[in-house]
Amino acid sequence: MVKQDRSYYDFFRGLSRSLLTMGILFLILFLGRHIFIPLAFACLFALLLAAPCSYLERRRFSRGLTSTFAVVLIVSTGLALSYFISSRLIHLRADLSQLASQLHVIISPGAGNWLHAYAVSALPDSGTLLHGTVIFLSGTVTNLILIPVYTFLLLYYRGLILRFLIMHFGEMHEKRIRRLVDKARSVINGYVGGLLIEMLIVASLNIAGFFIIGMKYAILFGLIVAVLNLIPYIGIFISCALSLLITLPYGSSIMAVKMIIVLLSIHLADAYLIFPSVVGWKVKINALAALSGVLAGWIIWGIPGMFLALPSIAMLKTLFDEFEGLRDWGLLLGGL
Numbered sequence: 001m002v003k004q005d006r007s008y009y010d011f012f013r014g015l016s017r018s019l020l021t022m023g024i025l026f027l028i029l030f031l032g033r034h035i036f037i038p039l040a041f042a043c044l045f046a047l048l049l050a051a052p053c054s055y056l057e058r059r060r061f062s063r064g065l066t067s068t069f070a071v072v073l074i075v076s077t078g079l080a081l082s083y084f085i086s087s088r089l090i091h092l093r094a095d096l097s098q099l100a101s102q103l104h105v106i107i108s109p110g111a112g113n114w115l116h117a118y119a120v121s122a123l124p125d126s127g128t129l130l131h132g133t134v135i136f137l138s139g140t141v142t143n144l145i146l147i148p149v150y151t152f153l154l155l156y157y158r159g160l161i162l163r164f165l166i167m168h169f170g171e172m173h174e175k176r177i178r179r180l181v182d183k184a185r186s187v188i189n190g191y192v193g194g195l196l197i198e199m200l201i202v203a204s205l206n207i208a209g210f211f212i213i214g215m216k217y218a219i220l221f222g223l224i225v226a227v228l229n230l231i232p233y234i235g236i237f238i239s240c241a242l243s244l245l246i247t248l249p250y251g252s253s254i255m256a257v258k259m260i261i262v263l264l265s266i267h268l269a270d271a272y273l274i275f276p277s278v279v280g281w282k283v284k285i286n287a288l289a290a291l292s293g294v295l296a297g298w299i300i301w302g303i304p305g306m307f308l309a310l311p312s313i314a315m316l317k318t319l320f321d322e323f324e325g326l327r328d329w330g331l332l333l334g335g336l
Contacts, residue, residue, distance in 0.1 A: 030300050037304050038143045042150030044311055045074055046158065047188040053155055067155040071148045085223065180322050184315055191314050195230060198278045202226045202270055209262035213255065215243075225263065229270065231306050232290045236267050285313055289333040 029036055049070040056066040154161070162181060166174045207222035215221070221243055228235040228242075243259050293313045297305030313333060320330030 026296075026300060033301050034142070037301055037308075038146035039150050040308050040312070041143075041147050041304070042154055044188060044192060044308075045070075045147070045151045046154035047185050048193060049074075049151075049155060050158060050185055051189065063156055067152050070155055071152045074151060075148055085220065176322070180319070183318055183322070187314050187318050188311065192311050194278050195310075198270065198274055199226045199230060201274055201278065202229050202266060205266045205269070206262070209266060210259070213258040213262060215255070215259055229267070230310075232294060232310065233287070234291075234294060234306075236263065239263055284334045285310065285317065286334060289313060 053063070053066040053070055056069070057063055162177070165177050165181075169177060203223050203226035206225050207219050210218035210222055225239040225243065228239045231238070240260060240263055243263065244256055290310060290313065293309040294306050297307075297309035297312070299305075301308065317330050317333045320326040320333065
């Protein structure tokens with residue numbers, strides 16, 4: 001009886017420690033989100049670009065030059081994509097007034113008046129709106145500056161960071177640390193790199209499907225739906241709602257049905273054919289862990305947290321599987 005009580009005590013003590021650690025970690029991530037969000041994106045980019053930088057360094061290019069080239073590549077790609085989407089949004093902006101008027105026609109007059117009154121009452125005054133806009137823009141610009149800077153520093157000092165880890169955990173664990181770093185790099189290259197390729201394929205299919213059914217702004221919404229597809233389980237519902245919002249005022253209900261059929265068909269093809277073939281199953285993450293991670297990322301870091309959830313879970317599972325005392329957590333995150 002004493003041994004049984006002792007086992008219960010040890011179980012609840014271990015559980016309370018785990019929950020307390022998770023709570024403190026989430027609190028730190030939430031309070032330090034302005035530091036950790038750009039740093040997390042920079043870590044992803046650094047892991048993706050570490051292999052090409054190492055290849056160029058073996059060809060006698062300096063580390064500073066290869067790191068600079070990698071950052072310039074990221075910034076150029078981001079600017080090109082932003083310019084393309086912005087140019088398409090300009091055309092959409094010209095039709096926003098028409099979209100608003102047609103939405104008012106679709107909605108019943110009573111509901112329309114109620115929505116209008118609710119929107120007017122919900123709008124903040126000009127001072128509050130200006131203050132919120134300044135904070136949002138300053139945070140966005142700060143992240144856009146910090147992500148390339150962090151990426152350059154992580155690439156440039158990656159050897160120093162590796163030596164620090166070896167010195168901190170001891171020379172006896174050097175092989176395990178190097179193996180864990182190589183495995184993390186392999187997971188990111190195979191998982192996140194595969195997700196980018198998957199996004200390009202899904203975007204091409206979306207654009208082709210929207211063009212076939214004659215949907216307006218096919219290219220713009222094909223890209224937006226492909227980006228939202230990176231959010232597991234929730235992205236498809238956001239995509240359907242957003243596409244319906246644009247399709248119904250300009251087209252008929254038949255057009256909306258066609259659009260839903262295109263989205264669901266591509267989503268099923270992606271789930272059962274494209275994702276397993278392109279991304280592969282290097283890291284098996286079950287649906288419960290993925291959905292919980294996405295919701296937790298949204299609560300802690302907002303929209304960036306939703307996009308960073310799956311790569312973070314993949315990295316955590318790689319870490320858990322490496323250490324004997326954490327393999328039960330790896331089992332909880334993994335598939336059957």
